[in-house]
Amino acid sequence: MTGDRMYPEEPAGPFDPPPLSFVDRDDRTIEIRPYPPDAEGEAGEAEFEALVEMYTAFDPADRAQGIPPSREADVRSWLETILGGEGYNVVAWDGDAVAGHATLVEDGEAYELAIFVLQKYQGSGIGTHLMKALLGHGAANGVEHVWLTVERWNRAAVGLYKKVGFETSDAESFELEMTAQLAKPE
Amino acid sequence: MKVLLGVGGSEDSLRALEDTVERARAAGDDLTVAVVENPRSERTPEEVEERVRAVLGDAGIDADVRRVDGDAGSQIVDIAEDEGFDMIALGGGETSPMGKINLGSIAQFVLLNSHVSVKLVR
Numbered sequence: 558m559t560g561d562r563m564y565p566e567e568p569a570g571p572f573d574p575p576p577l578s579f580v581d582r583d584d585r586t587i588e589i590r591p592y593p594p595d596a597e598g599e600a601g602e603a604e605f606e607a608l609v610e611m612y613t614a615f616d617p618a619d620r621a622q623g624i625p626p627s628r629e630a631d632v633r634s635w636l637e638t639i640l641g642g643e644g645y646n647v648v649a650w651d652g653d654a655v656a657g658h659a660t661l662v663e664d665g666e667a668y669e670l671a672i673f674v675l676q677k678y679q680g681s682g683i684g685t686h687l688m689k690a691l692l693g694h695g696a697a698n699g700v701e702h703v704w705l706t707v708e709r710w711n712r713a714a715v716g717l718y719k720k721v722g723f724e725t726s727d728a729e730s731f732e733l734e735m736t737a738q739l740a741k742p743e
Numbered sequence: 744m745k746v747l748l749g750v751g752g753s754e755d756s757l758r759a760l761e762d763t764v765e766r767a768r769a770a771g772d773d774l775t776v777a778v779v780e781n782p783r784s785e786r787t788p789e790e791v792e793e794r795v796r797a798v799l800g801d802a803g804i805d806a807d808v809r810r811v812d813g814d815a816g817s818q819i820v821d822i823a824e825d826e827g828f829d830m831i832a833l834g835g836g837e838t839s840p841m842g843k844i845n846l847g848s849i850a851q852f853v854l855l856n857s858h859v860s861v862k863l864v865r
Contacts, residue, residue, distance in 0.1 A: 622843035635842055642840075664840045671841050706843060731851055732843075 562667070562726050564702055568740035569722025572693035575647050581681040585651050589690040592646040592658075600640075608636060608648065611655035616676045621708055622732065625673065644668065645698055647691045649683050657683050659691040667702035668695065672717075688721050696739040703739060706732040745773045747828040747859075749819045751781025751849060752791040755834030759864035760795060763832045764802045774806040777822060779815035781849060816852030823859040835863035 578588040592608075593600040612625045612632045620627070626635050639662050640646060649657040657674035670691070674684050695703065705723070707714050709732065718735050727734035748763045750756045760776070767774040776799070778792045786794075788810055799806050811818045823831050831853060836846040846854075846863075854861055 622845065623838070624842045626842075639841065660841070662840045669839055669841045669843075671843070706839065706845060730848065731846055 562702075562704055562734070562736050564726070564736045564738045565722070565724040566738075567722070569703075569737040570689075570692055570696060570740040571743050572689040572696065572721075574693035574697040574742070575690040577686075577690060579682075579686055581678070581683055583681045585656075585678075585681070587656060587678075587683055587686070588650045589647055589686060590650065591694050592640065592648045603653075604648070605636070605640075607650075607653060607655045608640075608658060609633060611658065611675050612636070612673070614675060615673065619673075619676065621671075621711070621714075622706065624671070645691065645695050645700065647687060647694050649674070649678070649687050651678070657687050659687045661691065661695050661700060661703060664704070667704055668700050670703050670705040672714075684717050685720065688717060692721065692737070692739055693742070696742045701739055702736070704734060704736045706730075706734050709733050744770065744829045745827065746775070746830050746832055747819065747823045747826075748774060748776045748832045749779050749815065749849065749853070750776060750791055750795060750834075751779045751815055751847075752784030752786035752788075753781055753834055753837065753847060755837050755847065755864070756781070756784075757794065757834075759832055759834040760798055762864045763862075764798050764804055764806075767806070768802050768804055774804065775822075775828070776806055776808045777811045777819055778808065779811045779818065779849065780813070781815060781847075783848070815849045816856070819849070819853055820857045820859075823857060828859055830860045830862055831857055832862045832864060835865040 575589045581587050613629050643663040645661040647659050656678040659672040661668035723735040723737045726736040750760050776795050833850045836844045
């Protein structure tokens with residue numbers, strides 16, 4: 558994953574930044590909030606623990622390219638890395654429980670994206686809302702270029718990425734690499 | 744065991760070098776190191792060969808070290824099959840800033856084409 562990436566000319570978005578809420582297809586009220594809630598603030602311990610709980614409950618069959626890690630200690634250190642660096646995170650909440658998490662991790666001038674939705678919340682439209690909220694949150698903070706890799710057999714994920722404006726930039730590997738250029742916020 | 748290690752200079756290939764040399768020392772493997780061209784690596788073949796010889800020297804292992812020109816994946820598979828190797832050892836991929844494992848292009852080719860067992864070092 559080195560070298561110059563190609564980004565689509567057609568920008569993705571603009572998308573509304575969080576916080577926002579919606580009712581999912583299973584009638585659950587889901588709130589999407591940035592993590593931490595504001596740029597200077599810190600998220601509370603309860604919120605961090607709720608994230609750990611989601612990832613330790615995560616179905617190992619839904620892991621992709623080694624993440625999320627399976628052991629709780631590894632989940633904690635992985636979360637500390639991706640939440641603690643120069644990046645942007647949004648979390649989908651069902652009350653006090655985490656339904657999903659999406660993250661942009663700094664990679665030089667660009668950001669690497671990943672999204673995780675807990676199994677019992679999959680297929681109810683949360684992934685699409687979470688993606689749009691993350692891209693809206695990133696764009697509001699000056700993020701322009703985003704990339705990701707996805708296993709090419711993961712059609713649901715590839716479909717979601719295309720829907721919000723990602724295009725394939727490298728199809729020569731086991732994993733597809735996709736990129737997006739974010740529209741300036743309105 | 745007769746082991747062929749391919750090293751192109753990426754970080755994961757250098758980890759595979761350390762690990763495979765240590766394993767060869769412990770198990771008494773008959774090790775051959777192929778220094779291959781990896782267009783994605785910033786290290787020159789000369790630098791890679793120097794590193795290989797240093798690691799072998801530190802471990803006190805006498806291994807055949809070869810420079811292999813041309814397409815790395817196909818050359819490694821050819822050498823392993825033509826010369827009766829039992830195993831190919833390669834770097835097992837780099838991790839992205841997110842922590843995702845991304846397998847290198849040489850490893851991908853070797854995995855899909857080799858009739859000799861392949862070990863990816865993590």
